[in-house]
Amino acid sequence: MxxxxxxxxxxxxxxxxxxxxxxxxxxxxxxxxxxxxxxxxxxxxxxxxxxxxxxxxxxHDVVQQRGYFSFFLNSVIIALGSTALGLLIAIPAAWSMAFVPGRRTRDLLMWMLSTKMMPAVAVLTPLYLIFRTLGLLDSRLGLVVVLMLINLPIIVWMLYTYFKEIPGEILEAARMDGASLWNEILYVLTPMAIPGIASTLILNIILAWNEAFWTIILTVTDAAPLTKFISGFSSPQGLFYAKLSAASTMAIAPILIMGWFSQKQLVRGLTFGAVK
Amino acid sequence: MSTQASRSAARTMLSPAVILLFVWMIVPLVLTLWFSFHRYNLLTPERYGFIWFQNYANFVTSPDFWGAIVNTLILVLGVLFITVVGGILIALLIDRPIWGQGPVRILVISPFFIMPPVAALVWKNMFFNPTNGLFAAAFHAIGLRPYDFLGQAPLASIIVIVAWQWLPFATLILLTALQSLSSEQLEAAEMDGAPPVKRFWYIVLPHLSRAITVVVLIQTIFLLGILVEILVTTNGGPGTQSTTLTFLVYKEALLNFDAGKAAAGGVVAVILANIVAIFLMRAIGKNLDA
Structure with missing residues (x-):
């Protein structure tokens, strides 16, 4: 019953x-x-x-008449480039904060978090002018650097919370056995940290792919990624719903699939480890 | 047991990240402050000069300013209300035993992965459009006249779009928190005859309070910066009905080319964001100790 x-x-x-x-x-x-x-x-x-x-x-129309692939390529370059660069800088930083914490580590982490709080519009004018002066407007390099910096605090934080979970005794044992610092990182830490690094990588690619403030403001055509491409549909142009839909589907499909596999990491990364 | 050598190595490894973030934060901020005290229009750069607080006075006393502050508050609070209440309800729903929990979760979180321009344009054209949108078709079907959502209720329509994007985030975090609630406590309360509403109010909600705080604070940071959803749907209009603080600064900088006034607006945005940030840092900081 x-x-x-x-x-x-x-x-x-x-x-x-x-x-x-x-x-x-x-x-x-x-x-x-x-x-x-x-x-x-x-x-x-x-x-x-x-x-x-x-x-x-x-x-067919979206790909052939509107040059979809150059936008797609820019999205890929910007998302992967900023993620790779970010990991390269964040892994050593997170490692040192997790395993050799100092008196200031906590403050440093909070400070990194605080850089995320700066509203983008606050730095819009100077950044636009700096980019114009350096000739970085509408360049992939400029966007890779900006997106890397935007997401760097999240990458450091996420890696830090993962590294924290690795027992320090294992590193000490390796050190006892005479492993050098680099060997320790390369052969002991990295294999254990791979799942955490992979999650960070996926989340960061998603965030960079979907970033739609700087990618739209700082590009015209050459470096324009899919966010800019889709924004081009904002003024009505005859019958265009089906084409808008096709372009949108192609723009979101890869990230949607990645996102499905990274639900858990998403929570952790976006809450800076506050909710696991 | 860190040695002297490993400590100095640690500093070396830490410094690139710290230096980069420091430069990234301080250089534009100092420049923004600098510009905010200068007359600096990108179209007439020769008229550049120091004008004290004139930009601030102009920005704050412009007729659009207070409207933009009110719009910003409505947007942020509206989205927060929908996502938190909706998120709790959906999390409670998915947390119960159902068939196909995996696919349901995937469907629910999907909107979060949609890039802002896609979300905004799909809603604008395929749902809100008064001639061809699905809502217009639905209104027709029940014998009502189509409603021009973005024209008549621009801010409410944008709230719908943004809430749709952020509902999955709130749901996912609240669901994660819900799953860490011990079922023993709930069962004990059930045995004692506590009705579902009381169980929710006295056990579930207090357990979720921390996750709710995190959702509210993190979303607020992102919501204060919403731009693209407004840019591709209403462009701040009609008039200034959907102009937020962020959009106002964007307009001054890249449409009116008034770098000085935009910088002053940026500083105002920083002050607002900092008030929010202080609370966020406290909430997350507590977790570090735990």
């Missing part, structure tokens, strides 16, 4: 939960559907749910 009730309850909860989940994800599902519609059917009233003439023409 009790079992029957609980199964019924579970069925009810399942229906409600799926309903809410589908509602939340609906704009994404609708975008993907629309991307396969011919333009006139994309704006049809009443809306056509599934019985439209499926086509991949929109994808």
């Amino acid at each position: 009790a079992r029957a009730v609980s199964t019924q309850r579970k069925a009810f909860n399942t229906v409600v939960a799926w309903g809410v989940a589908l509602l939340i994800a609906f704009p994404i599902i609708w975008t993907v559907l629309t991307s396969f519609k011919p333009e006139p059917q994309a704006v049809a009233t009443p809306p056509i749910w599934l019985g439209f003439d499926w086509t991949t023409k929109n994808y």
Whole structure:
């Protein structure tokens, strides 16, 4: 009896939960559907749910007429470049704070966090002028550096919380055995830290890929990534819903898939370890 | 047991990150302060000169300023309310035993990974558009006249878009916190005959308080900086109905080319953000000791 009730309850909860989940994800599902519609059917009233003439023409158009790949390439370069550079700088820093903490380590961590609090508009004017002076406007290098700096505190923090969980005794044992500092990092620490580093890497790629303040303001065409490309659809241009949908689908697909695999790390990274 | 050698090596490894972040923070900030005291229009740079607090006076007394502050507050508080309340409800829902918990979680968190311009433009065109949007079609279907969401209620519409983007974040964090709640405590309360509402109010909510604090503070930092969602949907309008502080500074800097006034606005934004930041640092700082 009790079992029957609980199964019924579970069925009810399942229906409600799926309903809410589908509602939340609906704009994404609708975008993907629309991307396969011919333009006139994309704006049809009443809306056509599934019985439209499926086509991949929109994808062809976006790729061929609008030069999708150069934007995609810029997104990849900027996301991967800033992440790699960030890890290169953050790994040693997080290592030293986790294993050789000093009196000031805590203050230093809090200070790094505080740099994240600076509103982007506060530095908009000087940064724009610095970029203009150095000829870095619309350059990939400039964006790689800016995005690396924006996310550096998050990378350091995330790595720090992961490194903290590695027992220090193991490092001491290695040291006793005569391992040098670099060997210790390379052969003892790194293998243990790989999962943490991988999570940090994924989260940072997601953040850099979706960053849409500096990537839009500091680029024109040459270094423009997908965020800028999509923003180009902001003024209406005849029938364009299906093409907007196709471009959007291509822009979000890789990151959406990465995101699904990094739910847990997302919580940890974005709360600076405050919620695990 | 760190040796002298490893301590100096540690300093060496730490310094690149510290120096870079220090430069990144201090150089633009000093320049912003510097510009904020100067007459500096990018179109007429020859008229550059020191003018004390004139930029601040102009920025704060401009008719758009207080409206922008109010809009910023409405945007931040509106999104926080929807995401925290919605996040708690959805987290409670998913936390119960259901079939297909994995796929449900994936569906719920997906909006968080959508880049801002995509989210904003999809909502603007395919949902809010008064001729071709889905909401217009729904209004038609029930015999109502279509409503121009972004034209008539621009700020509320932007709140919907931004709340949709951040709801997954709140849900995910609250769900993580919920899963660390011991079921024994809840079962004991149930045995004692506590009704669900009381169990939620006296056991679940206090347990979530820390996670709620974190959600509120972190979202506030990000929400204060919202720009693209406004830029590609309403462009701050109609009039200044959806102009926030961030958008106002952006407008001064890159549309009016008034670098001095924009810098003064930037300093105002820093002061506002710092007030929020102090609370955030306290909340997260406590965790370091734990």
